[in-house]
Amino acid sequence: MADVALPLTPPVQPMLANAVDAIPTDSDLVFEPKWDGYRCLVFRDGADLTLQSRSGKPLNRYFPEAVAALARTLPQRIVLDGELVVAKDDRLDFDALSERIHPAASRVKLLAEQTPASFVAFDLLALGDDTLLDAPGTTRRARLEELITPGDSLYLTPATTDVALATQWFELFEGAGLDGVIGKPASGPYTPGKRTMIKVKHQRTAECVVAGLRWHKDTEPGTAVGSLLLGLHDDRGVLHHVGVVGSFKAAERRALAAEFADLITDTDHPWLVEPDGRRLPGEINRWRGKHAEWVPLRPERVLEIAYSQTEGAAPARLRHNGQFRRWRPDREPESCGYDQLDQPARYDVESVLRGEVRPA
Structure with missing residues (x-):
């Protein structure tokens, strides 16, 4: 792995979440859909771009198409937190995503063409020479919205402070293969390795x-x-x-x-x-x-x-x-x-990736 001359260098532990039974109604939280993919931190410094797994290991060799797409679309010096996902038949396909972790380079190349992965960004950790770990969550989100233009395998997760809308997402987006809702402290910092977020999953x-x-x-x-x-x-x-x-x-x-x-x-x-x-x-x-x-x-x-x-x-x-x-x-x-076994209503994952709430 090449050295990354950024204010943050891999490995960095992602911020984690504690499970709760229901979406809080009286908390200072920003809500996001909970994506069913591989947690991934992206470190980019010019020509050097590293995909880091939640455990700190590099993912570049398994997702060459994602590396190429992010190199085309991201600013030259940036660190992002997000999720690698594979969409298939209008929903996320975790099986297809898992198949991408394969020891054979020929198999990786074939699957990169057949089931390409996309990156869904949901937090901004550093930009240029500045770290944003101590910035409030709403500030990091606003900066992220300025930087990310959805498309070319790069997306920005939807976000809201509206509890009613988050509840709608919880019910609706499951049909696209998502598995719940995440809540981040709106005014809190990014805390690597600490469970300062909450997650609500379907039971x-x-x-x-x-x-x-x-x-x-x-x-x-x-x-x-x-x-x-x-x-x-x-x-x-x-x-x-x-x-x-x-x-x-x-x-x-x-x-x-x-x-x-x-x-x-x-x-x-x-x-x-x-x-x-x-x-x-x-x-x-x-x-x-x-x-x-x-x-x-x-x-x-x-x-x-x-x-x-x-x-x-x-x-x-x-x-x-x-x-x-x-x-x-x-x-x-x-x-x-x-x-x-309860089967959720089908929903178009492309609508979620583009931040739209629209029935399939």
Whole structure:
């Protein structure tokens, strides 16, 4: 990575957010849509341009088209905070974005052409020789609006102090693949690495079949559960792997191991037969070169989870791990279907990128 002769040099930790249950109505906040992409800081000093991930690692090799576009459009000396996103079929596509992180240069080049990424700017950290970390959020936003002209894979996130409009965005923009609302202190500074923002994400519930488990990695197999593998039935009655639920306390992990011991099976399990188009656990993917080990359970137990959103083409899967809510002994496993997953109304992501509120 080339040295960047700017008042801020990579790596710089981005400002972070704490989760809250609802959009505050009495706070001094500037609200923005919460983009579902890769957090990215951009450092540009003339010919030197660096894309930095949230963890501090360079992203240039994975997004050469974004580097080229930002070099065409940004001022010569600038540091921005924002998000790399991929839009596909009128909505954000996190799967397509994740596929961009690939070790083969030929694959990166192909995907850069097929699923190009855009950069959505939402904060200004430095310009020329000046740092703006201590400037109020509204000042940084005003300066950013003067600098960014949407287009050529560069966009400016919408922003508002109107709680009613932020609430509308929360409901409407989910249909374009966004996953909530961010609130920034209007008069506060930019605080690298500190959780001085708030985030409100969609929360939903679903009843899922427990059809497998993985043992906790730090214990002897059979003594503690690491995660439970969840399934949902499609409209043909086929059981698909939809995600996992974990984050159990140590005592709960041991109790679950004992509780599920009698349900362990190696025969007559829907995920041990021919795939027939069903989504299975532990499949080989770009992150994992071999099948992940899991233990089949007779699909007889049902639990309720909280989840934020799904991803992927049908049959979909949970975007993040589910959160355990409660056991549902009153539900039959066969009744747990995809029809209970809430599907937001479709919305045109280009409208969001251009700061417009317009139905698709």
